[in-house]
Amino acid sequence: MVTFLFVLQLLIAVALTVVIMLQPSKGEGLGSIGGGARMFFRKAKGWELLLERATVILAVVFMVMSVALVLVVR
Numbered sequence: 001m002v003t004f005l006f007v008l009q010l011l012i013a014v015a016l017t018v019v020i021m022l023q024p025s026k027g028e029g030l031g032s033i034g035g036g037a038r039m040f041f042r043k044a045k046g047w048e049l050l051l052e053r054a055t056v057i058l059a060v061v062f063m064v065m066s067v068a069l070v071l072v073v074r
């Protein structure tokens with residue numbers, strides 16, 4: 001059971017990394033501090049929206065799995 005949870009955690013971590021790396025760069029960097037507000041007001045469309053939602057879902061699942069692993073291993 002514990003081995004399965006560790007493998008599942010690893011797969012979730014790899015998937016989260018891949019989804020984050022597939023997202024397009026916003027291109028603003030620290031330039032957004034000086035008034036470049038395109039980063040904040042640009043709407044995500046299509047593929048970008050899917051990647052953003054997948055990132056949030058995978059991050060939440062990763063955190064829940066981390067807590068579950070702590071409780072199971074202890």
